[in-house]
Amino acid sequence: MSASALRAQVSQWGRGCSRTYGWTSYQSLHSSTTCRAASKEHVKVLVLGGGSGGITMSARMKRKVGAENVAVVEPSEMHYYQPIWTLVGAGAKTVESSGRPTASVMPSGVRWIKSKVSEVSPDTNSVRTDCGKEITYEYLIVALGLQLHYERIKGLPEGLDHPKIGSNYSRKTVQKTWKALQDFKEGNAVFSFPNSPVKCPGAPQKIMYLTDAYLRKTGKRSSATITYNTSLPVLFGVKKYADALWEICKARDLNVNLRHNLVEVRPDKQEAVFEHLDKPGETKVFQYEMLHVTPPMGPLDVMKGSPLADGAGWLNLNKETLQHQLYPNVFGIGDCTNLPTPKTAAAVAAQSAVLDRTISRVMEKSQPDKKYNGYTSCPLVTSYNTVILAEFDYNLQPQETFPLDQGKERRVMYHMKADFMPHLYWHGMLRGLWGGPAPYRSVMHLGMK
Ligand code: FAD
Ligand code: UQ1
Numbered sequence: 001m002s003a004s005a006l007r008a009q010v011s012q013w014g015r016g017c018s019r020t021y022g023w024t025s026y027q028s029l030h031s032s033t034t035c036r037a038a039s040k041e042h043v044k045v046l047v048l049g050g051g052s053g054g055i056t057m058s059a060r061m062k063r064k065v066g067a068e069n070v071a072v073v074e075p076s077e078m079h080y081y082q083p084i085w086t087l088v089g090a091g092a093k094t095v096e097s098s099g100r101p102t103a104s105v106m107p108s109g110v111r112w113i114k115s116k117v118s119e120v121s122p123d124t125n126s127v128r129t130d131c132g133k134e135i136t137y138e139y140l141i142v143a144l145g146l147q148l149h150y151e152r153i154k155g156l157p158e159g160l161d162h163p164k165i166g167s168n169y170s171r172k173t174v175q176k177t178w179k180a181l182q183d184f185k186e187g188n189a190v191f192s193f194p195n196s197p198v199k200c201p202g203a204p205q206k207i208m209y210l211t212d213a214y215l216r217k218t219g220k221r222s223s224a225t226i227t228y229n230t231s232l233p234v235l236f237g238v239k240k241y242a243d244a245l246w247e248i249c250k251a252r253d254l255n256v257n258l259r260h261n262l263v264e265v266r267p268d269k270q271e272a273v274f275e276h277l278d279k280p281g282e283t284k285v286f287q288y289e290m291l292h293v294t295p296p297m298g299p300l301d302v303m304k305g306s307p308l309a310d311g312a313g314w315l316n317l318n319k320e321t322l323q324h325q326l327y328p329n330v331f332g333i334g335d336c337t338n339l340p341t342p343k344t345a346a347a348v349a350a351q352s353a354v355l356d357r358t359i360s361r362v363m364e365k366s367q368p369d370k371k372y373n374g375y376t377s378c379p380l381v382t383s384y385n386t387v388i389l390a391e392f393d394y395n396l397q398p399q400e401t402f403p404l405d406q407g408k409e410r411r412v413m414y415h416m417k418a419d420f421m422p423h424l425y426w427h428g429m430l431r432g433l434w435g436g437p438a439p440y441r442s443v444m445h446l447g448m449k
Contacts, residue, residue, distance in 0.1 A: 045137065050074025088177075153262055201378065374395070
């Protein structure tokens with residue numbers, strides 16, 4: 001399939017979706033349950049979390065077992081396409097474009113239990129919600145995402161109320177990044193990467209490249225020093241893409257300090273304090289005119305204490321089948337899992353196809369036969385019109401979809417990130433129709449030979 005055929009396929013999926021998302025039209029499409037204390041329910045397939053992984057899997061499960069046999073526990077009224085926040089922070093997209101009501105993405109007929117999971121008891125096949133409702137299940141899919149921990153940095157989260165600090169990682173603070181960028185006059189622009197797993201590990205540096213581009217466009221670059229302080233020992237985990245990014249940093253005069261971890265923000269003095277992870281106790285203060293914070297991240301509290309978690313609190317899965325290591329009727333997807341690959345929506349898409357198959361096999365009482373290879377992808381935005389499209393697997397080997405050298409900055413990849421991916425997400429992935437590019441990869445490469 002060629003790139004244009006792929007585009008045509010997505011627009012075909014989008015067609016049935018042109019019904020309007022007015023409250024009345026989508027409210028009637030599924031049943032939603034609000035909390036009634038001490039009530040009990042039973043469902044065949046229970047999905048925890050209605051984010052990227054939860055909605056995608058509920059659409060797939062609806063096809064498999066019927067909408068009336070699927071329920072999703074999700075507290076939030078709004079569903080966000082988080083990958084676009086990188087461009088929102090740089091003023092290239094609006095935050096409004098990133099969100100749609102959860103009701104509009106919930107597959108019709110699927111029961112939406114609008115509350116938070118507070119306890120998971122896999123030994124009795126039950127979960128409890130924050131208002132005391134008990135839900136029993138036959139099969140459980142955990143898609144709870146992760147938690148942001150701004151509070152682990154001294155001076156935050158209150159510091160985020162001050163100007164000159166932004167963070168693309170939260171709906172509440174992403175527009176502050178754009179404000180700080182517009183208000184920048186002269187001085188240091190500082191970017192952090194925490195000492196924890198993160199979702200989309202490229203995002204903390206993408207906003208640096210966009211800042212550089214914006215300051216060049218507005219004639220302020222010569223009055224700015226740009227510094228990326230990362231806790232990691234590398235700029236990016238895959239050598240091919242790391243090499244390309246180092247070249248860009250050199251060419252654009254972007255300073256990179258490895259093993260530097262943000263520990264304190266002093267917004268009144270515009271100071272950010274970083275510790276050197278290889279020299280315990282040694283800290284360095286960076287004066288800033290603009291600071292972009294990527295917060296530490298970790299598993300949800302409800303996961304940490306649960307029998308489903310590994311020692312670190314992540315959902316303990318078989319990394320190929322996505323079935324739980326101890327509970328065969330429990331499965332997982334996305335940021336809440338301990339799968340050893342970067343946490344991205346692209347990974348969720350690829351995982352959804354494998355998990356769909358694994359669950360079918362388990363329901364038929366046979367062995368899972370499809371294997372997830374760790375596929376993940378990170379469109380590394382390097383300016384307002386270029387992207388390096390990183391795609392790789394568990395072994396950190398590139399798994400490129402297109403028959404081009406994806407280690408180069410390309411305009412076409414920027415359009416894919418900014419314009420095509422949101423459609424693929426809303427109309428393909430969330431409807432359970434997009435399971436990642438693997439089926440197209442060999443055809444794409446063949447087509448160009
Ligand atoms: P989420 O989509 O976060 O969903 C988790 C859901 O669980 C949420 O709806 C939440 O409300 C719900 N929940 C939380 N607590 C409870 C509870 N107690 N009970 C019930 N429900 C609960 N990915 C890419 O592929 N490409 C990119 O370019 C990219 N860029 C990114 C840039 C930024 C700035 C950010 C923040 C993310 C980016 N990502 C990107 C990552 C991507 O958005 C996530 O990996 C993806 O959304 C993970 O899906 P998920 O379902 O695991 O988690
Ligand atoms: C992808 O499948 C996906 O999920 C919808 C993303 O999330 C937004 C991505 O950023 C990328 C790059 C992919 C991979 C898709 C292709 C066509 C390479």
